[in-house]
Amino acid sequence: MGGVSEPLIRWFEQHRRLLPFRQEPSAYHIWISEIMLQQTRVSAALPYYERFVAELPDPAALASCEPDRLRKLWQGLGYYSRAANLQKAAGVLCDRYGGELPADYDALRALPGIGDYTAGAIASIAFGIPVPAVDGNVLRVFARLTNDDSDITRPETKRAITRLVMAEMPRDRPGAYNEALMELGALVCLPNGAPRCGECPLAGQCAGRAAGRAETLPNKPPKPAKTVVPVTVALITGPRGVLLQRRPAKGLLAGLWQPPAFEADHPLTREELDARLRALGLAVRWTGTLPPARHVFTHRVWQLSGFCAASGQEVLPGTFVWADLPALEREYSVPSAFSAYVSEGEIREKQEENARILT
Missing domain, CATH: 3.90.79.10 (Nucleoside Triphosphate Pyrophosphohydrolase)
Structure with missing residues (x-):
């Protein structure tokens, strides 16, 4: 594989959604948006995001917010532990980092509620640090690009795909590259057997499409009954x-x-x-x-x-x-x-x- 980043970023610059946290891409805005978008559609999260950052514009305001008020701001988004972890992390930022998110992947990863993906998104988009941000969208894109039918829920599969993501990453534009991969998965390389290959800037080098298997990838076991x-x-x-x-x-x-x-x-x-x-x-x-x-x-x-x-x-x-x-x-x-x-x-x-x- 090779030559993924250039056509991908060019496509992203032409087709990306004009989302509020992209208009003002501070580390704080990226952090809040990424946490809100876990388990939540963009269209559903946007009004919550705008209300949240208007009332709590920085980590200091978030750290000092009354918990009941914080839960009220979060009401309707679900998964309320996300809001609790945001506030815990904001307290750490105020105690250790002067109320700012640190420009350091490991320090970001150590904050409550921040995992590999969120730390990578903040570090690459806000600070230009060349680190991966591999979520379900990115796993799906690369499973199809490489015609890989390995189980994407397995840690070794994620590690292998992460290595491929890093091999294609332009060191001077890691944030745009990571965002472009996420956006491609969200708008074009859709889940549940519905890729829009005719709109994909990477269709010509997609091994899954060439093999007629794009719609069946990625491979993951069925979820257990609730x-x-x-x-x-x-x-x-x-x-x-x-x-x-x-x-x-x-x-x-x-x-x-x-x-x-x-x-x-x-x-x-x-x-x-x-x-x-x-x-x-x-x-x-x-x-x-x-x-x-x-x-x-x-x-x-x-x-x-x-x-x-x-x-x-x-x-x-x-x-x-x-x-x-x-x-x-x-x-x-x-x-x-x-x-x-x-x-x-x-x-x-x-x-x-x-x-x-x-x-």
Whole structure:
């Protein structure tokens, strides 16, 4: 193989998307964008990115942000540990590096939440350091270019492809080269058997295309089936808003707020749900049934169902609060898993119904 970088970078300069973190490619902006784009589509992440950097424009602001406010800024992106690690890393930057990201691959790699790929992206794009940034897009591009059917989930395959990436890297433009590879994978060399070979600047040297195998590459084993977990939700509203409970500080969706919800080996009946709430010190009047919903995590699927209820209870157990609509919008970060139930329209409707029940 040879001559990959020149046509690739030329294509990138003509076809790259005009993304906000490319308009102002500071190390901080690149870092935030790369973390947000893990497990998140660009189109979905952009409004979050713009809001985030407007409120938290540098590592010092990120380090000092109240955790609840940080979770609220992140609400809807999911994988909230990413936000927690961002803040931990920002603290390290303020303590050790004067509030700036260091122009050093190993120092970047040592920061919380930053792996090989993210460190490589920041180092090459922001600082011009010739290091690889190999993500799923790049693995797919090179597996097809070289007609390599090795399992790309295996570490030795990633190491072999990384060596090829480095062999083609122009030392004077590592950032443009890495971005071009990512962009090619995102726009042209698409996953799931759908490469747009007619638009590819590397089609003429693609061994996978020449062998008629591009659509079947890369090779990776099927993902294991996700565990389905029944979750029963109690949407409790009253004159003071909607009842929310803080999730534990560790584990899935750590520290976020949710309506009372219970995992079990079966959807709870209303009587079983009522008994669980009473054991927590909550008394409600049941008013109806919630529609079923589904939320997919990396390794599990929540199958949600439940009931709505009214309550005017003033004194609440320690982990519960009443959240009115302004506070719900401003302060309380509720996971998107509950978006089918906790919305402004839903809460207003339930409060209007409950006003008749509770009087």
